Amino acid sequence: MNKDILIEIGMEEIPSRFIRDAANLLEKKISEWLSDSRIHFSGTKVFATPRRLAVVVNEVSTKQPDLRSEVKGPSKKIALNEQEEWSKAALGFARSQGVEPSDLFFKELKGIEYVHAVKNEIGIETKSILSDGISKIITSMVYPKNMRWGKHDLKYVRPIRWLVALYDEVIIPLEITGVHSGRTSRGHRFLGKEVDIQHPSTYVSQLKESFVFVDIEERKQLIHNQINTLAKDKNWVVSIKDDLLEEVLFLVEYPTALYGSFQSEFLEIPQEVLITSMREHQRYFPVFDHESNLLPHFITVRNGDKKSLDVVARGNEKVLKARLADARFFYQEDQNLPIDKALAKLEKIVYHEELGTVGDKVRRIRTISDQIAKFLSVDEKVQRQVTRASMICKFDLVTQMVYEFPELQGVMGEDYALKAGEDPVVSSAISQHYQPRFSGDSSPESIVGAIVSIADKLDSIVGCFSIGIVPTGSQDPYALRRSAAGIVQIVLDQKLNVNLTDLFDICFAVYEESNLLKTEMDDLREKCFDFFSLRVKNVLTDMNIRYDVIDAVMATNINDISSVVRRGKAVMQFVEQSDVKITLESFNRVNNLASKAENKKIEEAYFEENVEHDLYQKWNQLHSSFTKKLETSLELEALEMLKQLQIPITSFFDKVMVMSENENLRRNRLALLANISEDITKIADFQKIVI
């Protein structure tokens, strides 16, 4: 007969951002432990609220299955003495396995006979290992941040205050940090009471009676529906952001959505500020009208029922009003700060001790931006916009609003710059130069924003690498990986005609000039190159390109990022064709021998066989159009042209002995192959493709 297990770890409020992962870990740990203990079960389900992590395991067998196993002992030679009786070694083996010597038998293994014993292990009862196993599961949970409390040594996410551990209706005894397990769970902090759980199967319903929705998805759906119902009633549009919903989900046990309002005069503050204040600081859901205009209302989710909802709403309104009054004050004050004065203040903010102030960084960004603009031959107007945008891209860092709302850097800059009469393209580049702000964000829309963004990110990467700050493992305090990925994305999205080494060299020159190059330049170039290679690889992986294809196209050249990506896509499409195997094999044969070529000089006079002529003719015919296809970024078509060489290549190898003893013939054949190989490897190193 099978039984169910319930474990509930009751804690003081767990940080909401840790809860989902912790719940999943609990489920994984108990599943793995049961499997490792050879105890069958039909399934698991996790539950989590701010005050508890819980898991129910269904239909757990009451014992391990018996285990019959054959155990190998000493070889026959050792197991029998001269009188053909059991030797001491054999008797010892029997004893150690708990069997009678008469039960031993021989079995052959690789031609040698060994003594064997059959061991029958009786499966142990599940309940005999539950206390120990579950204690270990609970205490070995891993959380991102841990603490101690009272007099206890255990480090845990928050203090453990109660433990429920049931095996059907029977308590599994445990004790952790002085807390003894039982069947008593706790309901909602204010609405519920203590609940004696009768059986794992009644866990969810009993807690619901005490105002706790322990089922994560049920609670999430409830919040979602309440918000939508409220919005619909009021004829509002509400965009429920996933990360906010997730946070709210793990801040409440019994959700009740409500709404509040603020004075419409605050709407004169930029929307981003209002939204950030509501979302990030207060965990409110902002609401809009059908034309996407922000409305002076918000929706929040209370951890409780409908009692005194008006009091809760008024309290929240009061808090928001104070925040918005502050924001409005900052907004007005900031507009009195001229951009030049703000820029002067940047000279006082240290970016990094060895890399100078933010003012220094801005000057570097400006030079790098100018050089990139020049390299890309943008027109004069854009060049001027790039110069101005790069000069003022960081000025808003010293405004009060950005001090209060750091996530609004750039956004405020754009707003203030426009108000100060800057060119709209320049203004919006201030905001755009932070893009992409996170993985999945869009890259800058304008070429001006794109150039300044690359310059800023490149400066961070090269600067940090130069003084030895290189991301390792989870350590990347300056978000250099994201910066590099951002540059890759911008180059691709803007289809910029610039190679990585061009960018590096522009930046290195600036660093050399300011005496900031602390690492030898070739070494630095190599490190940067490797760092960017990994980002390019990620981009290709995200495009669902096979790993071997990625290796193949990256082996050729990654300097031109756009080309790598185009070649990656082309080769991927190419190798997915059904008849490609024979083509790839022919390419590989060409490449293998091409490496032996001393030069690429072909002399038709030395062609002996027709197949040599044929191959040469065919290649000669398509070579120039192949090159043209590549130049016009039509890699797949170029590849298809190369495919036409497959038949002449195969015939060539069938008929011709390349490594002829005649030096002239040999040299000529190798030269032909080297020329073809050169074309092939312009696209990829096909030897890396797994056929």
Added chain:
Amino acid sequence: MNFQNMILTLQQFWSEQNCIIVQPYDVETGAGTLNPMTFLRSIGPEPWNVAYVEPSRRPADGRYGENPNRLYQHHQFQVILKPSPDNIQEIYLESLKQLGIHAEDHDIRFVEDNWEHPALGAWGLGWEVWLDGMEITQFTYFQQVGGIDTNPVAVEITYGLERLASYIQDKENVFDLEWVEGVKYRDVFHQPEYEHSKYTFEISDTKMLFTLFNMYEEEAKKILEQNLVFPAYDYVLKCSHTFNLLDARGAISVTERTGYITRVRNLSRLCASTYLQERERLGFPLLEGKGGSNNE
């Protein structure tokens, strides 16, 4: 409930929880945590339960008495319980009830907030407590103080009295709060707010303050050589306040800032380790008795 009654109520409540009630410290502090009754006493194995009001000076927050929410000096009600009791959250919620805040009529949440005070070499984990969206209390389990791992762990509860009062009295401007009937917060604190702000931002003698900082630092070091931790710590507090004044004046550049914080931290750490060592020498006198208990 007026401001004065809030203080009296909290004092009475925590006194009933076996806390000794002490008075605000007589050296300028930026927070109740800096009071030696918290900073030093939360170090080491001795039990300790204490509660007090701490007028807390934050020179950079001075607004000439013009801002409805920001003050040069605000008031904290500070509670320290070592070791942290198992039902501390429930006790805390009961204290709110005493102030007339009934949980079922509000939305009270414990929202993750990790506290760190680099100049004290101290950090802890806990929450800010939200009352209908407003932060009213900081709730922290100290993990390290003065660079020393706490053992047992002390829990610190810090009520922001002005915020709580403005909620309870439903006032939008802190200066409109009622201290006692007939006396407004404005009557007591508006002039000092204005004068301290003016002094901090316009009048203070930067050169003198730098000199004082160095003198205080030297004196603290000298006293610590004699293992006299309490007087030494007073000078650390003076360093800390002087630094805050200079910082508010904009006299300390970002680079220098780290240097000054490090200097204060080094002194704090030294005070912490000296305190532990001196208590050990004294045989941890509170260990056997009922530390901090005034009722038995």
